[in-house]
Amino acid sequence: MARACDIMVITAHPDDAEYGIAGSVAKWVREGKSVMYVVCTNGDKGSSDPEMTSPRLAFIREKEQRAAAKVLGVRRVAFLRHPDQSLEDTPEFRKEIVSVMRKYRPGTVAAPDPYRRYIWHHDHRVLGQVVLDAVYPYVRDRLAYPDLLDAGLKPHIVKEVLFWGAEDPNYRSDITDTFDIKLRALRCHKSQVSGRPDHEEWLLQRARMLAEGTGFKLAEAFHREELE
DSSP, X not given: OOOSOSEEEEESSTTHHHHHTHHHHHHHHHXXXXXXXXXXXXXXXXXXXXXXXXXXXXXXXXXXXHHHHHHHTOOEEEEEEEOTTXXXXXXXXHHHHHHHHHHHOOSEEEEEOTTOOSSOOHHHHHHHHHHHHIIIIITTOTTSSTHHHHTTOOOOOOOEEEEEXXXXXXXXXXXXXXXXXXXXXXXXXXXXXXXXXTHHHHHHHHHHHHTTTTTOSSEEEEEEEEOO
């Protein structure tokens, strides 16, 4: 079965990718790689506006995510539409992630790091663990979820996993030439960034810090694991 994407970015919420990995996404797209997003929740809790409702916010955030993906050159976005703050490490959710990996057959999968300590969104922590378990061994093993074979979703081997938000990064990506695109994509998430005038400066300083010792001016950092 032919690969449908080179890199699959799996996020818990709309806007996670723009904060964590969008500079690298823009760079990969420039290099001719196909990148897709899988957004697991609808982000329907992410507002302090007393007039906002969850259904309206979910609609807004999906629209914002599509706009951000367009800025980056990400042509495919899959929305799983689970409620915000609801992700759990269950066989059903793991199977859902296995299904999407087998369908699109990425060489690289990126997700939030499951092992970041203390202050880390529950959905991020759970998603990272489910992604890691899905990559090895469930996506690979033919007899895991055998009904997926009947649906034509054959086993697949992911070559590498990148986790953003890691406390022990071992891989840094040069985003010097794409940081401006990262910010443009992030600005699409107006429901999340409005009223935060200092967040772009914070991201700039963080990118400089992550680039220290690399020879890059700006970087994103990941914990990288190779599977073959």
